[in-house]
Amino acid sequence: MKSLFQDLTSLLVQNNIRPSYQRIKILEYLHGHHIHPTADDIFNALISEIPTLSKSTVYNTLDLFISNNLARLLSIEDTEARYDIVMNNHGHFKCVSCGEIFNFDIDIENTVIKELDGFSIKDKNVYFKGICAKCLQANTHE
Amino acid sequence: MKSLFQDLTSLLVQNNIRPSYQRIKILEYLHGHHIHPTADDIFNALISEIPTLSKSTVYNTLDLFISNNLARLLSIEDTEARYDIVMNNHGHFKCVSCGEIFNFDIDIENTVIKELDGFSIKDKNVYFKGICAKCLQANTHE
DNA sequence: TAGTAAATTTATAATAAGTACAATGTTATT
DNA sequence: AATAACATTGTACTTATTATAAATTTACTA
Ligand SMILES: [Mn+2]
Ligand SMILES: [Mn+2]
Ligand SMILES: [Zn+2]
Ligand SMILES: [Zn+2]
Numbered sequence: 282m283k284s285l286f287q288d289l290t291s292l293l294v295q296n297n298i299r300p301s302y303q304r305i306k307i308l309e310y311l312h313g314h315h316i317h318p319t320a321d322d323i324f325n326a327l328i329s330e331i332p333t334l335s336k337s338t339v340y341n342t343l344d345l346f347i348s349n350n351l352a353r354l355l356s357i358e359d360t361e362a363r364y365d366i367v368m369n370n371h372g373h374f375k376c377v378s379c380g381e382i383f384n385f386d387i388d389i390e391n392t393v394i395k396e397l398d399g400f401s402i403k404d405k406n407v408y409f410k411g412i413c414a415k416c417l418q419a420n421t422h423e
Numbered sequence: 424m425k426s427l428f429q430d431l432t433s434l435l436v437q438n439n440i441r442p443s444y445q446r447i448k449i450l451e452y453l454h455g456h457h458i459h460p461t462a463d464d465i466f467n468a469l470i471s472e473i474p475t476l477s478k479s480t481v482y483n484t485l486d487l488f489i490s491n492n493l494a495r496l497l498s499i500e501d502t503e504a505r506y507d508i509v510m511n512n513h514g515h516f517k518c519v520s521c522g523e524i525f526n527f528d529i530d531i532e533n534t535v536i537k538e539l540d541g542f543s544i545k546d547k548n549v550y551f552k553g554i555c556a557k558c559l560q561a562n563t564h565e
Numbered sequence: 566t567a568g569t570a571a572a573t574t575t576a577t578a579a580t581a582a583g584t585a586c587a588a589t590g591t592t593a594t595t
Numbered sequence: 596a597a598t599a600a601c602a603t604t605g606t607a608c609t610t611a612t613t614a615t616a617a618a619t620t621t622a623c624t625a
Contacts, residue, residue: 299621301573321611335575340612356550359498360583361611374539385538389549396527397516399556407531408498408548414541441592443602462583477604482583502612503582 285309296349306331307342311352311366317373317382319361357382357408372407378416385409427451438491448473449484453494453508459515459524461503499524499550514549520558527551 283291289308293300306327310318314326324339343364346352355363357375363382372387389405412420425433431450435442448469453460456468466481485506488494497505499517505524507515514529531547554562 299572301620303574319611333575336611337576337613338574341574354501356498356501359496359501359504362501372536374542374544376542377545383538383542385536387534387536392529394514394527394529394551396525397551399559400516400518400525400553401559402516402551402553403519404552406548406550406552408550409536409539409544410546410548411542411544417541417543441601443591445603475604478582479584479605480603483603 285312292351296351298345298349303331303334303338304342304345307339308346308351308366311346311364315365315367315384317355317363317365319363323364353404355382355406355408357410370405372409374409374411374413376413376416377410378412378420381413383413427454434493438493440487440491445473445476445480446484446487449481450488450493450508453488453506457507457509457526459497459505459507461505465506495546497524497548497550499552512547514551516551516553516555518555518558519552520554520562523555525555 286305286309289305289312290300293304293308298304307323310323310326316322318326320336320339320343323343324334324336327339328334343352343354346364347354350368351366353365353368355365355373357363357373367384370387370390372385372389374383374385375381376383387407389407428447428451431447431454432442435446435450440446449465452465452468458464460468462478462481462485465485466476466478469481470476485494485496488506489496492510493508495507495510497507497515499505499515509526512529512532514527514531516525516527517523518525529549531549
């Protein structure tokens with residue numbers, strides 16, 4: 282019986298990425314926290330367990346994961362980069378009140394855009410913004 | 424017969440925005456250049472005509488336009504904010520080779536997302552990335 | 566297994582977009 | 596004309612990300 286640590290190690294090796302401790306821990310964090318964290322979130326979550334961890338390593342590792350299609354970058358705001366390990370296509374809703382980013386299903390993969398005929402599409406993102414149900418309710422109780 | 428300058432002045436007045444020279448010129452630029460410019464693009468385009476122009480004014484004015492729904496912010500990259508005066512819903516494709524941002528029609532307005540039931544959606548963005556037809560052809564000639 | 570090369574991590578400095586703020590200039594109101 | 600409100604400007608500041616080089620770890624080889 283394999284541990285998660287071992288599974289993630291295999292995943293890295295399969296992608297020709299050396300399974301360093303830092304890389305496995307960052308990957309493990311992304312797998313365990315589908316909250317679309319920032320690089321800073323990841324750094325702060327791991328710094329107690331890896332006291333020597335550098336933010337450069339977090340950025341380098343995330344770039345590495347992205348270029349190997351193990352993670353994707355969300356640019357829902359131009360002020361902060363967020364990362365998502367869930368690679369199947371889905372949309373994102375950011376609540377401007379609480380900041381949480383929600384996932385939702387949307388079929389954009391099979392939509393044909395005739396204006397983009399002859400274009401090579403590598404990445405499709407659907408970003409919504411607004412106020413989530415929880416925050417809407419909280420406001421009515423004011 | 425009204426001039427464009429007069430039309431844009433009226434548009435600002437209708438939105439309770441004082442039609443200062445700077446504001447009209449920035450609005451005029453956005454109307455004349457549907458290239459999804461950065462704040463810096465706008466500043467550089469206008470600085471010769473308005474030598475005293477400040478980047479603060481460009482940022483302030485763009486924020487003002489956005490909060491009055493006269494323009495929208497595109498966060499297709501987390502590294503640069505881009506602005507669009509075309510307010511009807513449409514998608515954006517960014518060519519990672521030449522950097523151009525193309526518009527395309529997509530009907531996202533009437534799509535019901537059941538996971539977002541009870542959410543207040545204020546803004547919908549569809550961002551694609553890839554390589555445009557022109558750049559693809561240029562590459563084959565290498 | 567010692568030595569060397571390659572890869573990775575780390576710390577620090579540099580970059581640059583955007584924001585905050587106070588001073589200056591302009592417009593409207595009395 | 597005096598005053599208040601509004602808008603613009605320049606400067607300083609913040610902060611996420613990138614660049615760079617040194618230090619560390621790992622892989623490879625004699
Ligand atoms: Mn997601
Ligand atoms: Mn557009
Ligand atoms: Zn919320
Ligand atoms: Zn192109």
